[in-house]
Amino acid sequence: MGYDHKSIEKKWQKVWDENHVYEVKNNYLKPKFYALVEFPYPSGQGLHVGHPRPYTALDIVARKKRMQGFNVLFPMGWDAFGLPTENYAIKNNIHPGVVTERNIRHFKAQIKSLGLSFDWTREINTTDPNYYRWTQWIFLKLLENGLAYKKEMAVNWCTSCKCVLANEEVVNGVCERCGSEVIRKNKTQWLLKITEYAQKLIDGLDTVDYIPRVKTQQINWIGKSTGAEVDFDTTAGDKIRVYTTRPDTLFGATYMVISPEHPYIEKWKNILKNYDAAVDYREKASRKSEFERTEIVKEKTGVRLDGVMAVNPVNGKEIPVFVSDYVLMSYGTGAIMAVPAHDERDYAFAKEFDLPIIEVVSGGDVSKEAFTDIQTGTMCNSDFLNGLSVSDAKDKIIEFLIKKGIGERKTNYKLRDWVFSRQRYWGEPIPVVFCDKCGCVPLPENELPLTLPDIENFEPTDNGESPLSKVDSWVNTVCPRCGGPAKRETDTMPQWAGSSWYFLRYCDPDCDTAIASPEALKYWLPVDWYNGGMEHTTLHLLYSRFWHRFLYDIGVVPTPEPYAKRTSHGMILGSNGEKMSKSRGNVVNPDDIVSEYGADTMRLYEMFIGDFEKAAPWSENGVKGCRRFLDRVEGMMYMLSDENGLSAELEGKIHKTVKKVDEDIERISFNTAIAALMTLLNDIYSLKRITKGEMRIYLSLLTPFAPHLAEELWSRCGFEGLCCQTAWPVYDEAKTKDSVIEIPVQVCGKLRSVIKVEADSDKDSVLEIAKSDEKIAAQISGKQIIKEVYVPGKLVNLVVK
RNA sequence: GCGGGCGUGGCGGAACUGGCAGACGCGCCAGACUUAGGAUCUGGUGUCUUCGACGUGGGGGUUCAAGUCCCUUCGCCCGCACCA
Numbered sequence: 007m008g009y010d011h012k013s014i015e016k017k018w019q020k021v022w023d024e025n026h027v028y029e030v031k032n033n034y035l036k037p038k039f040y041a042l043v044e045f046p047y048p049s050g051q052g053l054h055v056g057h058p059r060p061y062t063a064l065d066i067v068a069r070k071k072r073m074q075g076f077n078v079l080f081p082m083g084w085d086a087f088g089l090p091t092e093n094y095a096i097k098n099n100i101h102p103g104v105v106t107e108r109n110i111r112h113f114k115a116q117i118k119s120l121g122l123s124f125d126w127t128r129e130i131n132t133t134d135p136n137y138y139r140w141t142q143w144i145f146l147k148l149l150e151n152g153l154a155y156k157k158e159m160a161v162n163w164c165t166s167c168k169c170v171l172a173n174e175e176v177v178n179g180v181c182e183r184c185g186s187e188v189i190r191k192n193k194t195q196w197l198l199k200i201t202e203y204a205q206k207l208i209d210g211l212d213t214v215d216y217i218p219r220v221k222t223q224q225i226n227w228i229g230k231s232t233g234a235e236v237d238f239d240t241t242a243g244d245k246i247r248v249y250t251t252r253p254d255t256l257f258g259a260t261y262m263v264i265s266p267e268h269p270y271i272e273k274w275k276n277i278l279k280n281y282d283a284a285v286d287y288r289e290k291a292s293r294k295s296e297f298e299r300t301e302i303v304k305e306k307t308g309v310r311l312d313g314v315m316a317v318n319p320v321n322g323k324e325i326p327v328f329v330s331d332y333v334l335m336s337y338g339t340g341a342i343m344a345v346p347a348h349d350e351r352d353y354a355f356a357k358e359f360d361l362p363i364i365e366v367v368s369g370g371d372v373s374k375e376a377f378t379d380i381q382t383g384t385m386c387n388s389d390f391l392n393g394l395s396v397s398d399a400k401d402k403i404i405e406f407l408i409k410k411g412i413g414e415r416k417t418n419y420k421l422r423d424w425v426f427s428r429q430r431y432w433g434e435p436i437p438v439v440f441c442d443k444c445g446c447v448p449l450p451e452n453e454l455p456l457t458l459p460d461i462e463n464f465e466p467t468d469n470g471e472s473p474l475s476k477v478d479s480w481v482n483t484v485c486p487r488c489g490g491p492a493k494r495e496t497d498t499m500p501q502w503a504g505s506s507w508y509f510l511r512y513c514d515p516d517c518d519t520a521i522a523s524p525e526a527l528k529y530w531l532p533v534d535w536y537n538g539g540m541e542h543t544t545l546h547l548l549y550s551r552f553w554h555r556f557l558y559d560i561g562v563v564p565t566p567e568p569y570a571k572r573t574s575h576g577m578i579l580g581s582n583g584e585k586m587s588k589s590r591g592n593v594v595n596p597d598d599i600v601s602e603y604g605a606d607t608m609r610l611y612e613m614f615i616g617d618f619e620k621a622a623p624w625s626e627n628g629v630k631g632c633r634r635f636l637d638r639v640e641g642m643m644y645m646l647s648d649e650n651g652l653s654a655e656l657e658g659k660i661h662k663t664v665k666k667v668d669e670d671i672e673r674i675s676f677n678t679a680i681a682a683l684m685t686l687l688n689d690i691y692s693l694k695r696i697t698k699g700e701m702r703i704y705l706s707l708l709t710p711f712a713p714h715l716a717e718e719l720w721s722r723c724g725f726e727g728l729c730c731q732t733a734w735p736v737y738d739e740a741k742t743k744d745s746v747i748e749i750p751v752q753v754c755g756k757l758r759s760v761i762k763v764e765a766d767s768d769k770d771s772v773l774e775i776a777k778s779d780e781k782i783a784a785q786i787s788g789k790q791i792i793k794e795v796y797v798p799g800k801l802v803n804l805v806v807k
Numbered sequence: 808g809c810g811g812g813c814g815u816g817g818c819g820g821a822a823c824u825g826g827c828a829g830a831c832g833c834g835c836c837a838g839a840c841u842u843a844g845g846a847u848c849u850g851g852u853g854u855c856u857u858c859g860a861c862g863u864g865g866g867g868g869u870u871c872a873a874g875u876c877c878c879u880u881c882g883c884c885c886g887c888a889c890c891a
Contacts, residue, residue, distance in 0.1 A: 008846095218811080218812095219885085222810065222811060222886090223810085225810095226809090226811085227886090227887075229890065231890070231891085248891080249890095250891060251890095263891090333891075334889080336890090337890045337891080338890075344891085349891065350808080350889095351891075352891080418891090419890090420887090540885080540886085543886085544886085614819090614820095614831085616819055617819095617820075622819070622820090625819070625832095627818095627833050628818095628819070628832070628833060630833085631831095631832050631833055632832080634847095635832085637847095675821095675823095677831080677832090678830080680831075681830065681831035682830090682831085683831095684832075685831065688831090748827085749827095750826080750827040752826090752827085752872075754872095755870095793871055795826090795871050795872075797826055800827095801826050801872085803826080803872060804871085805871050805872095
């Protein structure tokens, strides 16, 4: 039963292709609209039902904007470097390039079957040397501007992937990709100074339209805090600097804590009576993985350094110095002043080690717990700060510290620099060489792209070197500066490199003189609407904003921010409400749905499934319901009259529906837009008649959601041109309003009746009609009306006694 | 612990600035057409003690009026997690 989706969908996809209807030219005279979805990683598993959800959503937006006369850029490509492909290649002994090509072919066929209006002439692939040439170019620019550097550091090391991970890639102490244990390991790594952009990345959020949870998550991740750095003298005759957000509590500092990795342990080697214990503690801490170290939050451990004391600069008191792993070397100065009365961690530590707790902000009960409220407290036991509020005390103490030359204001960020090296084969080679004479030398731009050598064995080495290190002919080269022998960098870039700027390449994908021509960038940027997963908020989204802002600062791109608007879709779960996975056996293959019900049904269902931003469980019955709707749409063909105008019965409803669908698409409410189309269809079915004029509008509204069927019916109605190229319907606000409206009438807030009134009636006449209504009269008879409420066009409420 | 979000029929979910709670779809019930129905069409469908009352996790409040605002409490999801 129903229409033949297979032949219809194939037929119209061919027509669209042959007529190049979705291809877009850089026509700088037309108003532009740039709609973007995150390009997929072409995995071996093929398309997941989760992929079409954001794709269809922005396809609807793109189609609507196109119909509204915009020059719409809606591109697609492949984020194709990455570990799973490489691991698959190792296991099956196939070149990752071959695997990638095969996966892309499969993905592309699947995506194409959905009838998405991507401009495939702009398809890009991050593993294409003509693409990664420019990824490498951006790296050289970062290097040139001092934003890329090499450093030996403790890194997150995935024991299974044998590879370094960025902080953002470690989730609950395990590798985000494979779930294996992540340990700390010292390695020399490339890093990018994203921290230098921390403030710009926060400030930029004020200028863009992102859904609030994306903004707050980025702000929290960057983690700005303000306070002061303060120098404490020590009995060793040197100074130790701490960072604190609460300089106001300085009088309450009763001990100091330094991180186990703090260099002063070595510096004080000869004066410490328990140096061995400190070193032992440091060893133990270093052997803990990140996971273990953060898991044991309950108990505080540490070692008191014997032989050295710090001196509180405001009262001259000597206070003990501890080593504890609750202080991190990588944040602030790696040392803190501990104020147990007003910090929960210090409080717990002080209780554990039986240290004095001195209240310096009154308002709480420090014998029970730390008092951390900065709004209500008043300073006490603090000499010249006594009686001040916390914020006034902060200003005053900082002034004091500055005057004495023992401290200054300081802002810190939790954000760390981006670890940019990966010891793997399948990534962009980092375009630098190491020369004995000249050190690290960047490749000249005209030597880009530095292509990956074709190799046989992609197995990572056990010593943590990239597989590239085994290719002597590639590694050994000449120094571009002195011509002497040099060795290439063998680490490659992380997967996030190629995706940090791909939206720029779409603007001008074949440009071979720049990442894209300045004209194209000026025209298309910023991306008007970018949709993607929440899981990329602190990874891809932040990284790409960083690169973009950098490119703006050096004059390569015309806008400080890459994306004007960011939305995010929810996950599609299995029908049991759990995440889809092979092990749970609840996976739905999009190909099966397209084959059995058609692409239009698939699209419609994923848009109708629920709130676009929330997770929603799959329901085969829901799919069937959407297919039933489309069959009923097709059924309208048998009710078609020859009239061209709008019938009196439907005119108002049609204008309302146009308005509703239009507005709902803009506010990401696709499910209610579809509901409006269903309601209108039900109205048409009750009339059993539809005019050609009505059909024309109906199909125009439907085509962004179900483009194949809309196109088919458009042609069967004999309408000119293509449905997807027709103008988006315009509604008349006046016609969305009814002349006679229904007004609910309440008595004492309880609904008692509904009356019909002229829409422009005044308060008195509405109240009169209401009171004369039979049911209302019965309710109010013999009672005194003490209040009459009329909300124009909404309701009447009579309060009686 | 901190930050963000959520809690509405049997289910997915509507309800935009407080103004008819439950749109639309699924499921279910009844009827029609049928040899048949897991197809289609038509009608019904929040709950109950059904001319009425009660209903948006629980309790309290503001208001003529509360799913929506305020306080409080319980439960769930997501993010961060010793960041001084």
